[in-house]
Amino acid sequence: DGGITQSPKYLFRKEGQNVTLSCEQNLNHDAMYWYRQDPGQGLRLIYYSQIVNDFQKGDIAEGYSVSREKKESFPLTVTSAQKNPTAFYLCASTHRDAGYNEQFFGPGTRLTVL
């Protein structure tokens, strides 16, 4: 089955620790995105990547880092510099030839800082 997977579903972190969220897709999509969702805030873009080995900052990139070494994978690292990391994180991908570029979303990861 084609789709986007995110792991883990729930993640707990102690303050001061870095943590990496996984996002994998087998849809052969070119572009991948990371969003953060907070209550009452909607979704906000953290980073996105349109091709392998290239990525751009979104609206709230501070305290986060990404890599895009493979087309299928776009991991997000939440660093200790992120002041309020507790949130729901969503990964998405899109095929650039789709015309309207519909974004498909993964099931999300809930990160809680203890």
Add this chain to the structure above:
Amino acid sequence: AQTVTQSQPEMSVQEAETVTLSCTYDTSENNYYLFWYKQPPSRQMILVIRQEAYKQQNATENRFSVNFQKAAKSFSLKISDSQLGDTAMYFCAFMSDPQGGSEKLVFGKGTKLTVNP
């Protein structure tokens, strides 16, 4: 920068009735795309309907339809014959014309819809 506003944080509707969710946006662009996404309690984001700004005809998908008013920068979602499974957060989203190189979605803050039996 584009902004998307959903002025109704919460709404409720009786099963089988019709409900309309509001969305307004701000942009100086002429070509763009608008979307409504549904997020049920499972938190999976699901595309409900999309609209290309250059199309005057309002998009429809079964029980879901939009009222797209380009001059007023308004993009409301109408759900007909509401079902219990429609209970979810609904997000309006804006995307610039991908030909311009930007494929970022800008989301509103969402409307929580509850369908009552």
